[in-house]
Amino acid sequence: MAKIMQISDELKDWIMDALKNEVSPIALANALIKKGFDNRFAYETLFKIVGNEAIGTTERQQVRYNYKVPEIGRKGNILHASDRVVKVLSRNEKPFVLHLDSVLSSEECDEIISLSRSRLKPSRVVDTGSGEERAGSGRTSRSMAFRFRENELVERIEMRIAELTGYPAENGEGLQILNYGLGEEYKPHFDFFPPHLVDAGKGGQRVGTFLIYLNDVAEGGETVFSKAGLSIVPKKGSAIYFHYANEQGQLDRLSVHSSVPVKKGEKWAATKWIRESSIYQRY
Known part of the structure; x- marks a missing residue:
C-alpha cells in the first residue's frame, strides 16, 4: 500500500497546536507514520513546521470552508x-x-x-x-x-x-x-x-x-x-x-x-x- 505523502491544513493546524502544548516533534512524526504516512515525509514535515518553513498541503483542503447556518x-x-x-x-x-x-x-x-x-x-x-x-x-x-x-x-x-x-x-x-x-x-x-x-x-x-x-x-x-x-x-x-x-x-x-x-x-x-x-x- 502506498504511503501518504501529503498533509491537510487541518492536520497541520493540529500539529502546530500540539507543539505549542509541548508535544515532542518525534512523537508526532511517529504518530503520523503509524497512520500510514511515509517515514521520511513525516519527519521532514514535522521539522519544517518546527522551523517555521512553508509546507505544501493537499489541494482538497485548500477549498474554502462552506458555511451553512446551523x-x-x-x-x-x-x-x-x-x-x-x-x-x-x-x-x-x-x-x-x-x-x-x-x-x-x-x-x-x-x-x-x-x-x-x-x-x-x-x-x-x-x-x-x-x-x-x-x-x-x-x-x-x-x-x-x-x-x-x-x-x-x-x-x-x-x-x-x-x-x-x-x-x-x-x-x-x-x-x-x-x-x-x-x-x-x-x-x-x-x-x-x-x-x-x-x-x-x-x-x-x-x-x-x-x-x-x-x-x-x-x-x-x-x-x-x-x-x-x-x-x-x-x-x-x-x-x-x-x-x-x-x-x-x-x-x-x-x-x-x-x-x-x-x-x-x-x-x-x-x-x-x-x-x-x-x-x-x-x-
Whole structure:
C-alpha cells in the first residue's frame, strides 16, 4: 500500500497546536507514520513546521470552508426550550458564533458549581499524536466532567442545550465544568479533533461547542476568537454556541479561540462539546 505523502491544513493546524502544548516533534512524526504516512515525509514535515518553513498541503483542503447556518441560527432572535426562553444577544457568521442571554438561572449556575467544586482536577488536553489526554502548559485551569444524565440538574441542562441546538442530547459529551483562577488561561486552540483521531463509533467529529458562563468575572477571562476580532465577556448564565464542522467534513479554522487570563477574581464555565452522531445508546 502506498504511503501518504501529503498533509491537510487541518492536520497541520493540529500539529502546530500540539507543539505549542509541548508535544515532542518525534512523537508526532511517529504518530503520523503509524497512520500510514511515509517515514521520511513525516519527519521532514514535522521539522519544517518546527522551523517555521512553508509546507505544501493537499489541494482538497485548500477549498474554502462552506458555511451553512446551523439549526440554532435559523430560529430567530428568541429561542424556546421547554423550560426557558433565551434571547440572542449577538451573532457572528464567520466563524458562526451565537451569543445567548440567560441560558441558566443564577441558582442553576450556583448549584452546578457547588456540585463540581470538590471534584475538580488540573485540566488536560488531547495529545494530537496518541489521542490520549495529558497535562498541557497552554491550559492552566481545573476541570471535571459529569456523566451523561448524572443527576437531575445535569439532565435538565443537557436537555435544554439539545432543544436549543437541535442536536440530540446523546450527541453531547459529558458536561465539563471549568474553573480558572487568577492568571489562568487556555491558549488559542481548536475544539474539533484532528481528522486522524476521529472515531465514528464514538460519535465521530465534534461539530459545535456550547459554552455557558457560570459567574461574572471581575476582569479578564474573555473568550476570544482572534481571527474574527471577537471577544465575549463572561456574564453569569449567558452562553455562546460556536459551530465549526459541516456536512462535507470540512473544519472551520476561523474557529480558533482562547480563554484569556483572569486578571481579577475567578472564572467558572460549563462546556458541552457536540458530536455529529450519538455517543451513547438511547434509553
